[in-house]
Structure formats: structure tokens, C-alpha cells
Amino acid sequence: MSVRVGSTRRNFVTVTGAAAALALAGNLPDLDFAKAGATGGVDRRDPFTLGVASGDPLPDAVVIWTRLAPEPLAPFGGMDRRPVEVQWQLAEDEQFHRVVRHGTTQARPESSHSVHVDVQGLRPWRHYWYRFRVGNQVSPVGRTRTAPAYDQSVPVMSMAFASCQAWWEGWYTAYADMARREHDVVFFLGDYIYEFGIDRGVRPHSNEDYVTRQTVTLDEYRNRYASYKMDPDLQAAHASAPWVVTVDDHEVVDNWADEAHPSAPPAQFLVRRANAFRAYWEHMPLRLAQLPNGPDMQLYRRIRYGRLAEFSVLDTRQYRSDQAYGDGSKFPGPDVLDPTRTLTGDEQERWLLDGWTASQARWNVLAQQNALARLDVKDGPELLVPMDTWDGYAASRDRVLGGAHQRKIRNLVSIGGDLHRSVASDLKLDFANPDSPTVGSEFVGTSISSGLDGMDLDPGGLTLLRENPHIKYGNFQRGYVSCTITPRQWISDYRVVDRVTVPNGTVSTRAKLLVEDGRPGIRVVAGDPAPHRAPARYGAGSPATT
Template sequence: MDRRDFLRSTGKIALASLGLTIAASMKGGPVDAAPKFTAYPFTLGVASGDPWPDSVVLWTRLAPDPLNGGGMSGKDVPVKWEVARDDKFRKVVREGAGFARAQLGHSVHVEVDGLEPNRVYYYRFKAGKEVSPTGRTKTLPAYGSQVSKMTFAIASCQNYPQGYYTAYRHMAAEELDLVFHLGDYIYEGPGPAPTTPSPRYHNGPEIFTLEDYRNRYALYKSDSDLQAAHAKFPWVVSMDDHEIENNHAGLIPEKNQPIEPFLARKAAAFQAYYENMPLRSSSLPSGFTMQLYRQFQYGDLANVQVLDTRQFRDDQASGDGRKPPTPESDSADRSIMGEEQEQWLLSGLNQSQAHWNIIPQQVFFCERDFLIGTGDEFSMDAWDGYPANRDRILSFAKQKGLSNLVVLTGDVHSNWASEIKADFNNPDSEILGAEFVGTSITSGGDGYDITDAQQNILAENPHIKFYNNQRGYVVCTATPESFQADYRIVPYVTRPGAPIVTRASFLMEKGKPGLQKIYDGAVTV
């Protein structure tokens, strides 16, 4: 039995003994029917997510003392909600009541149904005598309906101490249908010491317990710019590594350590993630498992399959890091997504008749060789560390004659644009689509545009067409004829108030495989 199998088998035993499941929390407990709050309870704002044509999830969390466990009693609290067609709530179309469950951090997840497709709605909550801020959301178009345009943003990696969330304030001013968050919503580490100069600071040391994770989410979600972006659009969220622990792989922690504490930490992290995200009950975690890969249909325009490349992956090959390929990394048995999720992805691609097959996910998908000249050096944490898994997907796409793949990626704190090749070692190989890697919101600090070292990497990887190392997000616009990605950047994050500009724009036209750079800085190409 290898280390991975040993950890998985012992992990299941450990989890059973710990009894770390929160499914029972949905049944509720004692109720405080007439709550009196010590302070305004909606300090963490409101959010919506996982939209369908007739339904959307509405979220909030009661936290009058957000950085100290929330400041609520141990009882469930009734919460009323309203959905209207106007922000003055003159035309309320749906309303009801739910509970802020004490066992779920007094979070509220309302799955509103009976809504009309492709329509903007407004929502709010009421607990006791307190009323939440108003949120805005939007349903998806009807299944199979003809859609002329879809506009969305991708974001990731928002390390709180490393900068201000100015990019989110600009995002909230965009005209978007929805937002995809690709992971690293929080960072688990201690951050800089209070004596070290830093734009901002974490609220405590490295986090391990459920209360630790709750307080860390409260710190991040207390940011007004992040709240503004959540309140303006529905979000579809996915998790990478820092929501739990850096570079973990499934049930395997980053470093050799006892399995029981890691599994307890992972269960706590999953629960806190659910408590703080606009997720459906189908994503309610049970211990260290959580359903995060899921599918959305945007009319006939886009088939969207959100991946989870962290929870089911094999351990990183060769001890992780940047390494040359080895028989271990090249093994046909290795997977970054697990067999069940891989078959789900391929089945979705096989059945799709949409103009675009969009795959939001976490880590660099295209081949990226860091070694200049003879030989190869790849990131073992990215798809390059699992090439057989990637080859199976690309072989399937080639067999199906697909040239409309759009992979959306976060993780690396920089902007990249690449053509997806059926064979990255063959310059004449078919182009199956494009990967758009979005930079971080703050992680990495102010950053820079590009250096000679990165220019050399682009030359070493001719399928990669663009690099930029500044902070921001990517706005994507899909039509039946084209897919465009606009890289939106801020010049600095270490102080607030930065402006936003478009650094570059790339276009992929239907029936014309390959990327066209249509804008670079202030010069139209």
C-alpha cells in the first residue's frame, strides 16, 4: 500500500471516529424567536450564487461581532427574505422565511425557485428589527434558448494582507451577468507580523479550527469592496488550496504530518467555506468531502463545467515544486481530478451542443516549460504534473472535433493567454481552444508588467501568447461568433484608490482556431 492509499484508508477511519459531519445541522436546534442583537448583524453583507434559469441561492450570515466568532447566541434565528423586480421592493415576487443556523455559523442559504429566466432581481433579508443591505442578482437564460451575449468576470487569489480589494470595487461597476471565483478566497497562513510594514494584517496566526476559519472569512468578507462585488452579481465559486492548506492534494497534507489533525482541519475548512459562500445544499460538506464540481447551461451559448482539481487529485509527483518530467509524473494512472469527475467532464463535453464549452478551474492547464533551452521543467502542482489526465481530455476533444474549449484559470497570480493544442510538442498540432489565466486580486502585491525572464518563457512556449504580472481580473464576453477576454488591471494594490485599465484583449472567433490580440495597452492591433 503506497502513502496515498494508506492516508485515504486511515483517513476514513479517523473521520468516522471524529464524527465530523454537519448534515445534521440542517435539522436545526433551539430557536430565538425574538432576537436582540448587540450590534448590526449584517456586517458581512449579502451574496447570491449558483444561478439557474428559475432559481438562485441567496446568502447572508448574522455576525454582530464578526471577528470574535460572530457574536451570536447558540440558538437558531428566524430570518425573512424578499425577492423583487425593483430595488425599492414595490414588486415583490417571492418571499419567505428561513433560519440562520447556529451550527452553521448563523449563515443563511435560501434556494429561491419560481423565478423567470434571464432576469435581474433584487433581494434583502430581515432578522428581528434589522434589515440587510440590498443585493442584486440575475437568473440564467432558459435551457436551450438562443442567447446573443454573455459577459462575466473571473477572479482569484485575494491575500488580505498583501493589498486592498480595489479591483472588486471596479468589478462592481462593470456590466456582468455573473462572476466565477476560481479559488484562494482566503489564505490560511499567519501573514506578516504586526511589527512588519504591510498594507493590512491577518487577524491571528495560522488557522486550524472551525472558529479560526470563521474568523478569517469574517475578516475577508468585512471588506466593503468585496461586499460590493458580491451584492452586484451572482457568483459561482470554486475552491483551490489556501481555503484549507497550501498545496495539499486530496487527503494528503502539504508536508508529512499526522493524518487525523489534517482531516479535522479539512473538515473545519469545508464547513466554514460552505457557511460563507452562496452554495446550494447539494454542496453541504460531509466531513472532508464536498460537492464542488458542477454544471451550468447558459442557454445555447455556453456549456459551463466548473472543475475541482484539488479534492480528488493524486499527490504531486517528485515531491512537488518545479521538476523535470519523470516516470512518476508521466504515469497514465495519475489524475488531478479523479476518475468520476473526469468521466463527468467528458460526458458533458460529449452531450454539449453549445457554441462554447467553458471550463472554470484552478491551476495552469496548458503546458508551461520553465527551462529555457534543452530539457523541460514543469510545475508538479499544475496539470503539467498530471499530463496523462490532460492528454485524455485533449484526445477526446480532438476526436470530437472540438475547437471551442475555453479554460479559465487562477492560482498563479499573473495573467496569461494560451492556445490549447492537441499536442503541445507539435507546433502544427490542432488548436482546440484557449486558456485564459487571470491574475490575483491582491496576492503578490503591486507586481509589474513583464521581465526578460518571462519573455524567455513565452519564447520557450510558443502556444503562450501573453503574460502580465499586475493585479486585477478578466472580463469575458461570449457571443455565438466569438469569445473575447479583456485583462483588466490596477497599477497598485498596496494602497487604496487605484484606477482600472485594460492591459490587453484577446479574441477567439468561431471557426477560426487561434488567439488574436486585438488590443495591447493603448494601441489597437
């Protein structure tokens, strides 16, 4: 279990008041946004090198984001340590002929000159376009969309989800494809950056200090985000649709658990966690409700899309018990079944189950970081499962899936990441019994770039298919998942890239998977689901990549 050091948390000094100013938007007089320029002594460097983004859509509001950084890899992004006035506009058309909201805010140095504007008073289920201006410099234009009204019947929505984007291990070709498909919303499920240092990579400049250095301080985390967000394909994906984001481990450090990590004593680790969370919030399109308070950050929340879908976004890092048996892949002994150990924490677990009880949505979606399904990663009769996934917290999983089953939750779908591979599974009430009731369906997406090119099926993927009959599809290439949701069906297109170690790879749909309303479980409608599924052969296995 994690060591509790509440007094350490209480000693953190918060800057909520200063940061709150970032999201307060005053009114501007009518003006010609594109032509209005500043006079005299204006910094003519482009401050919008990190692009624009929007996020957490509501029926009447959306957050729009940018960060001023004319020299993104320089200290403080090349900005002076003073507040800067930023003007913004949101319009009903891409040419900004019909501007419906506009205002000013301040980009402040204590938040790395980031801007989070919570634009309110919008119409539900409508596209908008937005942009920013500083002096005579105008940002790129972003496209966003509000959520439907809570009681609205939605005939169809499109969404995508992604995770794990190690910059040095490949180009973001998948994001270019995602941007072209113009989804209604994108969910990012963790590992936006990687904190550890490296000694080489496939991209130019992979040996630069800003890539090879491990991130520990606030400035180092800020620099790492800047280096990732300079990528044009990532910027295009952010500008194409609102994003809903949550963290996994590498936003802080590999496989951290609550206040525990072997790299440092708890009090010292919490300082690092506070640095990581601060930089994360500064670079994501998040509301003030997600502003960190030292090492604490409120990330679990719900996003509703009318009566069609309700997304419960989880945080499976801040409240979890320490990994059992020293982490890694192990036999699930008594500690795994201990009901006092938790992946979500008691409060978040109650929030999730209570929300499902009250839900009126056709599809109830668990947007989280990991595989909920069991992953036996060893060939033969011996059971070996990862301790960092839900497998290492079987009591937590049993309470969640058992709670969904008892409540007769309609159309439970889990989306996850982290594995650096695609895995689609039926969610069983008892994974040890293939005849156990199917409670829901799970789509785990592969990485955007982490793990290099990969292949259709590696030895670890073959083992997963042989040893886990509930797994219906597997693949070990890079990419993301694009989903079309209607009241009658959920279709997941697994979009894969042939190569990410070179620019401009080819993206294609490797498999098209279907879940029908009222029929939990996955059906493959296009693509080869498990080309090498066969009776288990016994011998050494290859663990799943995590």
C-alpha cells in the first residue's frame, strides 16, 4: 500500500488565485480581429508555435487553449516574465463572418503564458471555429464542437481515442489521419509525454538535451510538453476537434501509484508529481476545475452526449494501491484478490457505480488508461498477468464489472490504452470461465508512436490470442481507433500505420469491429480477427508490451 504523507500535501502553496485569471474572459468592443494591430515596439515573433486546442465540451460551453511561446524550447518559452493580453474569438463559420463570442484574457508567466478560456453561452451540438491574437500576430484557427443537450436524441456521433506518443520513436502520421477524419470528439487516454531520458531516436534532433534529459523539475516538464506540441500533425489533430484528456503514468514517471514510486521517498516524489501536474494542466485544454492543488488534480469526470452516450473518464493513478508483488507480470496471488486494494480509490469507484445507476444513456463508456480484460501473457497452464493493469487489482475489477452486471447497465463499453498494441475483448463477469456472462465490450487502442513500427502480430500478441478466449482481435502496429456510434450499434475502426519510423506512412483500417445495442460482446465485421488463434501450446511466453 502507498505511504500516506498528508502533511506534505498540506504544505504545498497553491496559486489558484493567479491561475483563475487565465479563464476569466471579459468583453471586447467590436473590432476587426484580423486587422487590429498593436503599435510601436511589438514583438513580431510568432507566439503560437504550439498551436491551439479545445476540450471538455458541454452543451453550452467549451474550453479553448493556447500557450504563448515564440521560442518554445528556450526558458519560459522565450517570453518575458510579465502578463500579456490575449484576445480571442469564437465564430459559427471558419471565415469568422459570424463571431458569437469574443473577449480578452491574460497569459501569465506563473502559468507559462498558457491561456484557458471557458467559452460559455454556446448552442448545443454545433461546430464553432476559434482563434487568438497577441499584438498583430494571429493564431491558427481551431475547429471545435459542443456536446448535445443532455436530453437530446443523437442519431450518430464520431469519436476517436489514442494514447502513448513517444516522440522520438516515430512520426505522428496517425494524427494527420485523425485530423482529416474530423471527429466530433477525441479522447486521449494517457502517456502524452514520456518522462525518462533516452540515448537515441528515429527523428532528427532525438539526441538533443531537451529529449535525452529525464524530467523532474517544472521547467523540464514544461520543456518536454513544448517539444511534443511543436509537432504539426499533433497540432492538426488538436485543432480538428475538442479533446478530453486524462493522465496515465508517464506524464509523471513510469508506473507510479498514488504517493509511491521507487525513485524517491513519498515526500520527494510528491514534489515531482506537483511539477508534472502543473505542466500538464498548462498544456492541456482543461477547465479550472482541473487546476492542480500541489500534487493533487481532479481528473475523473463525465462527458455526456445527449441520450446517446455517457463517458466516465477515470483516473487510475492518483488513488491506487501500490502494485502487488513488486510490479511486473506475476501469478495473481492473494494480494491481487485483497478487497482492500484498489485501482480507483473508494470515492471514485462509488462515483462510477452511482453514475451508472443514474445514467439514461444508450451507451455507457468507461474512458480509462488500461486493459480491463484479463491478459494472460504466458503460454501454457500457468497464469501470468501484469500487476500494473486491472489484472493486478482483481477485486477492484470484480466490483466494477459485478456492479455493472447487478445494475443491468446498458451497453457497457471500455476504451483503454497503455499496452502499445490493439486488443479488443469481451468483458466477462468471470474471466476464468469462458461461459460466464459477457458484461460489456472493450477496445484497447495501440500507441500513436511508442514501440516503433511493430508488426501485425508479434509473439506476445500470439500468446494473448491463444491464452485468452475473450480476446477477439489483436494487432501490434501503431495507430488509433476511430468510432462511429448510433443508437443501434458501435463500430470501431482500428486505423494502423504501416511505418512510423519514416514520415508519411500509409494509414489503413486493419479491422472493423461491431457491438450491437443490447448484445454485449464484439463481432468482427471486416479484417482478420485472430489469424493465429489455435490450441494453446506450452512453453515460454512473451509478455505483453506495457
